[in-house]
Amino acid sequence: MQWYALYTEPRHEKKVADRLLKLGVEVYCPLVTQIKQWSDRKKKVEVPLLPSYVFVKLEDSNRDIVFQVSGVVRYLFWLGKPAIIRDEEIQQLKQWLLDTVVTSFEVKGIQVGDTYKIQTGPLAGKLGIVSKVEKKHLEIILEQLGFKIILNK
Template sequence: MKDWYLLYCKRSEQERAVINLDRQGVECYYPQVTVEKIIRGKRITDFEPLFPSYMFVYFDPEAISYTTVRSTRGVADFIRQGAKPQVVSPDLIYGLMMNEDSEEQQAKLTNLPKPGDTLKLTQGQFKGIEAIYQEPDGEKRSFMLINLLGRPVKVSVQNEDLIKL
């Protein structure tokens, strides 16, 4: 009887494991989410694993042995409960599939403000001041507009020093 199981994969080899497991007739589910990042000063949209180094597989252990799946290139081992691989509830898998592309999930994982967003500075000489996000300044900093002596002033601050209002 087919069941869902959870595999632990070797670091950065999930895609290799998916290809090799597909060749063996094992159905794989590797949930990914869309995230926005700043790389070299540019905003890009990328996919990241929801559970890094883990993937769900659906197969019949009577047709394909646990050893065959575990010995596949890219796979480290099953997540086990005692000596046997842990069976994962199908409801959990289908719930993940339904929520994988939801806008709410993507909004939680998007870590960049949009130009014009009002933020509050939490560190440094401008601590506690509200600012308006302008644009990225490299990978770890952003340009902000703050009101200083009645005039808007453009400053560069660390992204980790910002919180959304």
């Protein structure tokens, strides 16, 4: 059995993971705890680390079973084949997420092209290249991991 990445409809990651579990599919939806600020209170909420993605562990011959679940869009492909995620990568991701709360950040003096070191959260210590800077978010390309993340204020 191998791990595959599934692309889901926006904000359907947890629902898809629950539905796949009910079908008997081994699934991993990495979640992080964020502190959200409302006008009258702060609250800790769990949000997906990778928006619109969940990981499933299946036999290659059973890959079509995931399409029985509403909210699943497609598999993530690499070089024309469904991307296979190594067990070590899933384990490392799980390790990063242990007891983590993602806090806010400040966008001052950061420009496109700068190297940025992530200070908090599951990716703390990782270096990335800033690809976009806006008032309320920052986009960073993490070449080591092969993806782009968006840090929201």
